[in-house]
Amino acid sequence: MRAHEAGALHADGYGGPPQWLPYPGDVNALLPQLWPVSARRENGRLNVGGVDMVALAQEFGTPAYVIDELDFRQRAAAFRDDFSAPFKARGGGVDVYYAGKAFLCTQVARWVMDEGLMLDVCSGGELAVAQRVGFPGERVEMHGNNKSAAEIEAALAYGVGRIVADSFDEIARIAAIARDRGVVAPVMLRITVGVEAHTHEYIATAHEDQKFGFSLNSGQAERAVQAVLAEPDAMQLVGLHSHIGSQIFDVAGFEVAAARLLRLHAHIAERYGQVLEHLDLGGGFGIAYTSENTPATAADLGAGMAAIVERECAAAGVAMPRISIEPGRAIVGSSTFTLYEVGTVKEVDLDGGMRRRYVSVDGGMSDNVRTALYGADYSCTTVNRESQAGPALARVVGKHCESGDIVVMDEYLPADLHPGDLLAVPGTGAYCRALSNQYNHIPRPPVVAVRDGNARVIVRRESVEDILALDVD
Incomplete structure (x- = not known):
């Protein structure tokens, strides 16, 4: 398992990218095998099921599971x-x-x-x-x-x-x-x-x-x-x-x-x-x-x-x-992906003159524990724009109080990624919502279905009130 409770520096693959991760010719390109068949970029923005993902995020919030x-x-x-x-x-x-x-x-x-x-x-x-x-x-x-x-x-x-x-x-x-x-x-x-x-x-x-x-x-x-x-x-x-x-x-x-x-x-x-x-x-x-x-x-x-x-x-x-x-x-699995909003981008110095870029999103191991649990690999891409900047190796992490709270271990993302950008992680249909949790009292995301240009909630977002309703005073 590559995620480690003592922190990312203890994980396998510490340092550069894994051998299987190619340097992208186009950091904005979608790999078809990772996405629902309807996924495409329109004016630089991700569109799935005929629905613009920026508009979907504005209407339903992030994080959110989206299923075609x-x-x-x-x-x-x-x-x-x-x-x-x-x-x-x-x-x-x-x-x-x-x-x-x-x-x-x-x-x-x-x-x-x-x-x-x-x-x-x-x-x-x-x-x-x-x-x-x-x-x-x-x-x-x-x-x-x-x-x-x-x-x-x-x-x-x-x-x-x-x-x-x-x-x-x-x-x-x-x-x-x-x-x-x-x-x-x-x-x-x-x-x-x-x-x-x-x-x-x-x-x-x-x-x-x-x-x-x-x-x-x-x-x-x-x-x-x-x-x-x-x-x-x-x-x-x-x-x-x-x-x-x-x-x-x-x-x-x-x-x-x-x-x-x-x-x-x-x-x-x-x-x-x-x-x-x-x-x-x-x-x-x-x-x-x-x-x-x-x-x-x-x-x-x-x-x-x-x-x-x-x-x-x-x-x-x-x-x-x-x-x-x-x-x-x-x-x-591939019918579904997760939308996140970037909150912080941080560069840290590693041994040997290397640097690690950490991209923190508004979800994490509460909506996808598989990376921490199995060392599962994921990919991700920007949603809200097409960048003209070159690729930069990044690690996408969550907002939980856990060093192993990693969503995507290694991915090339635009070098100009900044807070407020939207990211999508494909392949999250299986076991992510099923294994979701309320760590740090963070409510679980909704599941939004898209089809023929329409989006609708099929599992609503959990609220803090839902979590507190279980407490017996």
Whole structure:
């Protein structure tokens, strides 16, 4: 992790720019892969969804998350259609579950529902969002590694399509609640397949030493199968699930995961006479945060994974089950960016005659904690004007009382950047609002949707009164 609680001088990369960050020929240029497809400069100012961002900042204030509705819908449709097409050509089917943990609010849930996707939720709160908009229960998957009795009861009462069981305690809890309600719970088992995708250790989720799922290598997975099958009046085993990590750019890891899951799938059919309908390969598809990243398209991911599943099914001697995937970041991540206003620009002297330029904005780790938490990289650009000055290496930081409060570790920004300028950080749709907090009692920003030249608030800005309303005097 490059952010360090003892201060920026302790971080990796101290000194000059990282090797992957190129010196820009035009400091005002937008890299298309980082932005919603509608993003462009008009008279030097950033325009997205037909809306001028300077005008949006004046109307709604900063910081603010801005989401391009049509871009979100187009990315959702690409997984629904382009990803699924190679499976359909092979006689298989795909269910696309939008991973609500990336970012969820009632309006986004409606967009997901409109586009014909399923919805993956992992808490009672996320399930409540689905309920509020009338999301069909059979299109909802309930996830989470420690679901409470109340959450399981709510899921069964709502008639969710499946509950992903994560532990033996949870299997027993689901069975007991289902019996009390007189229903049969549709259950999938989350299997730890021993595949570790190339990602940060905090978001890698398929190696053995972690909290999720039943280990395949230790025999836990088969014991979990037996535990569910032993309760036919309370649970129905409908499939197997795995998730190998996040921010993944190729399908190589899915190949090993699919092979191991399908061997278990075939074993269950042969030994227990249960042909499971579903195989969930999870999500974790990456997006471009910087020029270093080159994400695959939904069509390319679908073609690669369909070929893998077809080949591994043939090797295991089983028919192709219905495949599920869970994109979240890959749909909402690049559809959204964060607007900030510059408050201060400060130059500090470093060892060896070097200098660091710190650009402080009016947000920070309260609206994007990922840089401090994961050492995540971001890019940014000016919004309100096109500069004629040359590039200057800068570090964009927040306003919180924390040395690790860094938004963008390294970026070339105009040398004439000054207080009052507006900056936009792309790729903040996934996990930024979801992980937001009230550090230093700073209210969380609004989410503003843009489309066809119109802007509207879909999550209002939090107020100090909202924060104080929780205090009990």
